[in-house]
Amino acid sequence: MDINVVNALTYEDFVKLFGNVVEKCPLISAAIWSHRPFKDLADIEAHITEFILSLPDSGKEGILRCHPDLAGRDLQSGTLTRESQEEQSQAGMTTLDSAEVLQMYRLNSEYKERFGFPFVICARLNKKADIVGQLSERLKNDRAVERERAIEEVKKICRLRLRNIVLSDIQTKL
Numbered sequence: 553m554d555i556n557v558v559n560a561l562t563y564e565d566f567v568k569l570f571g572n573v574v575e576k577c578p579l580i581s582a583a584i585w586s587h588r589p590f591k592d593l594a595d596i597e598a599h600i601t602e603f604i605l606s607l608p609d610s611g612k613e614g615i616l617r618c619h620p621d622l623a624g625r626d627l628q629s630g631t632l633t634r635e636s637q638e639e640q641s642q643a644g645m646t647t648l649d650s651a652e653v654l655q656m657y658r659l660n661s662e663y664k665e666r667f668g669f670p671f672v673i674c675a676r677l678n679k680k681a682d683i684v685g686q687l688s689e690r691l692k693n694d695r696a697v698e699r700e701r702a703i704e705e706v707k708k709i710c711r712l713r714l715r716n717i718v719l720s721d722i723q724t725k726l
């Protein structure tokens with residue numbers, strides 16, 4: 553994908569294309585559009601990171617709360633975003649047996665009860681066993697540490713989603 557094509561996009565098309573690089577947070581792409589022209593994809597990523605890190609803790613937690621649970625209700629009812637569906641599928645979350653679904657439900661609930669936001673991890677970079685292990689492990693963190701840890705995962709998810717957009721045909725997404 554040519555960065556000049558991206559830089560020529562209207563904000564409507566830019567948000568349509570990049571609006572879900574951070575799950576259900578199109579506000580972020582709408583905000584960084586004004587930083588055009590971008591040098592390259594890494595520059596877009598840097599602006600997204602800068603925006604996220606500039607938020608107060610409540611804003612960062614708001615971003616986390618826009619994420620669906622792994623193997624949660626949205627997956628069961630088929631209401632995940634296309635990106636999240638692909639990611640959860642790659643991590644093996646769509647083929648859990650009923651005992652594993654129950655285990656995820658319990659751990660996700662415990663996590664949300666403790667922190668007030670859902671457990672977020674870059675599913676593409678983790679297999680099923682790693683996700684369960686990390687979920688149990690990160691439950692031990694204190695809230696501030698865990699908030700930053702989860703935001704790091706949001707950045708990883710964002711990087712891979714951006715890369716996916718570049719590799720695919722821009723026209724098919726507009």
Ligand SMILES: NC(=O)N[C@H]1NC(=O)NC1=O
Nearest residue numbers: 636639671672673674675
């Ligand atoms: N809760 C959570 O981590 N959700 C996600 N992770 C990921 O890679 N895609 C998601 O939707």
